Amino acid sequence: MxxxxxxxxxxxxxxxxxxxxxxxxxxxxxxxxxxxxxxxxxxxxxxxxxxxxxxxxxxxxxxxxxxxxxxxxxxPPARVSVRDRHLGVLTDRPTGPSSDASDGAARPHxxxxxxxxxxxxxxxxxxxxxxxxxxxxxxxxxxxxxxxxxxxxxxxxxxxxxxxxxxxxxxxxxxxxxxxxxxxxAGLRLIYGKIPLDGPAVAAEARASGPEANGSTAALPPWVFDSIFTVVTGGQGHPHVGFGPVRFAHSPGLAGPAHTPAVPLDSVGDYIACLVGAPADHPDMPSFSTLRGLGGPALRELAGRLVGDDWHPDVHRLLERWDPDSLFPLRISxxxxxxxxxxxxxxxxxxxxxxxxxxxxxxxxxxxxxxxxxxxxxxxxxxxxxxxxxxxxxxxxxxxxxxxxxxxxxxxxxxxxxxxx
The missing domain is CATH 3.50.50.60 (FAD/NAD(P)-binding domain)
Incomplete structure (x- = not known):
C-alpha cells in the first residue's frame, strides 16, 4: 500500500x-x-x-x-468570570458543557x-x-x-x-x-505577561485559594483563583484586564524527567497569566509599531495608564506584581x-x-x-x-x-x- x-x-x-x-x-x-x-x-x-x-x-x-x-x-475551577472595574460580578458561568468531540463521542466536560x-x-x-x-x-x-x-x-x-x-x-x-x-x-491591542507566584509563602497561599494580605502575599486576592479565567472590564469600548491562574499539578521541570520515557521540560513556576487590553483607537494606545518597540517597564507603565484610578485596588496590586521582563504586545485579528x-x-x-x-x-x-x-x-x-x-x-x-x-x-x-x- x-x-x-x-x-x-x-x-x-x-x-x-x-x-x-x-x-x-x-x-x-x-x-x-x-x-x-x-x-x-x-x-x-x-x-x-x-x-x-x-x-x-x-x-x-x-x-x-x-x-x-x-x-x-x-x-482551576472550570468557570469564567466577568467583573466590572469595581469587581462586581457581571457573569459567572461554567466553561460550558462538553462539545461534540472530534470522533463524535460524548465525554464529561x-x-x-x-x-x-x-x-x-x-x-x-x-x-x-x-x-x-x-x-x-x-x-x-x-x-x-x-x-x-x-x-x-x-x-x-x-x-x-x-x-x-x-x-x-x-x-x-x-x-x-x-x-x-x-x-x-479586530481593533484590539493587548499587553500580555505573567505574575509569578514563586516563593514558599506565595505559593502556599495561592494553592489554598484564600490568601491573607500580609507581607509578600498582599497582592493575592482570593477571587483571582476562583475561575479558570477572569475578565475585569471597564465597559464596552474601554480597557479590560484578564487573569488566568496556572498552578501546576506537577512541576514540569520535575515531571518531564521522571516520565517514562523521560521528556526534557523546562522548569516553570506557578503564575497568573495577565493581560491588559484596549481598543486600538484608545487615546493612550500608541500605534502597534510603536507598541512593539516598547520595553517591559514601558509596557507596564502604559498598562497602568490604561487602567484608571477608579478601578478596584486589587487590580492595581496585581498589576504591580506583573513581571516586566515577561511582557510583550499583541494585535488581535x-x-x-x-x-x-x-x-x-x-x-x-x-x-x-x-x-x-x-x-x-x-x-x-x-x-x-x-x-x-x-x-x-x-x-x-x-x-x-x-x-x-x-x-x-x-x-x-x-x-x-x-x-x-x-x-x-x-x-x-x-x-x-x-x-x-
Whole structure:
C-alpha cells in the first residue's frame, strides 16, 4: 500500500498535533517551520483547552504524552468570570458543557490551563526527525500527477501528496491558496505577561485559594483563583484586564524527567497569566509599531495608564506584581468566513484559515480539533485506498461548519465585552 507523504507548514500547536496523529497512522510526515529554532520568539504563556481541544490531543498524541500533558497542566475551577472595574460580578458561568468531540463521542466536560511552552515541548518530543527549522515557505506548485511541491527560501524543495498550512494568522499557504480570504484587524491591542507566584509563602497561599494580605502575599486576592479565567472590564469600548491562574499539578521541570520515557521540560513556576487590553483607537494606545518597540517597564507603565484610578485596588496590586521582563504586545485579528473552495492537495488549519478573537479561548481548541478531524478523514481515505483529495473535501466542509460559527461568536462576545470591531 502506498505510504502517503504530508508536508505541514508551521510547528504550532495545531501543526504538531497533526504531525503526531498522522505519523501514528503510518503517514510520512515532514514539518517545516520558518523560525530558526523553537525558542526564537515569544510563544505566549497560558492556553486554555476544553473540549474538543482535549479530545483532539487525546486522539492524536501517544497516550504517554497526553498523560504528561495533563499531569503538567493546571485545573482551576472550570468557570469564567466577568467583573466590572469595581469587581462586581457581571457573569459567572461554567466553561460550558462538553462539545461534540472530534470522533463524535460524548465525554464529561474537562477544562485545563496549560503552559503553552511546556505543551509545545511535549508536542515536539519524538518529532526531532520530522520538524525542520529555518524553512520559510516561498511558494507551492500543484503537479499534473496531483502531488504538490513546496519551495523554501533556502532553495530547498519538497514534494508530497498533501500540503497543510498550519502557519498562523499571516499564513503564506492561505495567501497562495485563497487570496480572496480576508483577515481583519479586530481593533484590539493587548499587553500580555505573567505574575509569578514563586516563593514558599506565595505559593502556599495561592494553592489554598484564600490568601491573607500580609507581607509578600498582599497582592493575592482570593477571587483571582476562583475561575479558570477572569475578565475585569471597564465597559464596552474601554480597557479590560484578564487573569488566568496556572498552578501546576506537577512541576514540569520535575515531571518531564521522571516520565517514562523521560521528556526534557523546562522548569516553570506557578503564575497568573495577565493581560491588559484596549481598543486600538484608545487615546493612550500608541500605534502597534510603536507598541512593539516598547520595553517591559514601558509596557507596564502604559498598562497602568490604561487602567484608571477608579478601578478596584486589587487590580492595581496585581498589576504591580506583573513581571516586566515577561511582557510583550499583541494585535488581535479575526477572519471573515470564506465561501467553499475547490478541494485539492493543499489545505489549511487553525489560525491560517479561521483566526479569531481570544475572548472565548477557542483558538487553540479549534486548531487542535482541526488536526484531529483531518487526521481522521485522511486515515479513512488511506485505509479505503480512496484519493486523499476526497478526505480533504470532507475535512474542509466539516471544518467550515464548526469553525466559522466560533469565529462569529468570538466576534460578538468581543464586541459586547471589550470593544472589538
Amino acid at each position: 502506498h505510504q502517503h507523504r504530508v508536508i505541514i507548514v508551521g510547528a504550532g500547536l495545531g501543526g504538531l498535533t497533526l504531525a503526531h496523529g498522522l505519523r501514528a497512522r503510518g503517514f510520512d510526515v515532514a514539518v517545516y517551520e520558518r523560525d530558526p529554532h523553537p525558542d526564537a520568539r515569544p510563544q505566549g504563556y497560558r492556553v486554555q483547552l476544553d473540549e474538543p481541544g482535549l479530545a483532539g490531543l487525546e486522539s492524536c498524541l501517544p497516550e504517554h504524552l497526553f498523560r504528561l500533558g495533563l499531569a503538567t497542566a493546571a485545573a 474537562r477544562s485545563y490551563a496549560f503552559n503553552r511552552p511546556t505543551l509545545r515541548q511535549i508536542l515536539l518530543f519524538g518529532l526531532a526527525d520530522t520538524v525542520h527549522y529555518g524553512a520559510e515557505l516561498l511558494s507551492w506548485e500543484r503537479k499534473q500527477d496531483g502531488t504538490v511541491t513546496a519551495r523554501f527560501a533556502d532553495g530547498h524543495e519538497a514534494s508530497a501528496d498533501l500540503l497543510v498550512g498550519a502557519d498562523g494568522v499571516g499564513s503564506k499557504v492561505r495567501e497562495l491558496l485563497l487570496p480572496q480570504a480576508v483577515v481583519e484587524d 479575526t477572519a471573515r468566513p470564506v465561501p467553499p473552495w475547490e478541494a485539492g492537495p493543499v489545505t489549511l488549519l487553525g489560525d491560517a484559515i479561521h483566526a479569531m478573537s481570544p475572548v472565548l479561548a477557542m483558538g487553540a481548541n479549534t486548531a487542535i480539533r482541526d488536526a484531529a478531524e483531518l487526521t481522521r478523514t485522511l486515515t479513512e481515505a488511506a485505509d479505503s485506498e480512496t484519493p486523499l483529495v476526497d478526505a480533504v473535501r470532507v475535512y474542509e466542509l466539516r471544518m467550515r461548519e464548526y469553525a466559522f460559527p466560533v469565529v462569529a461568536a468570538s466576534r460578538r462576545t468581543g464586541r459586547q465585552r471589550i470593544g472589538q470591531k
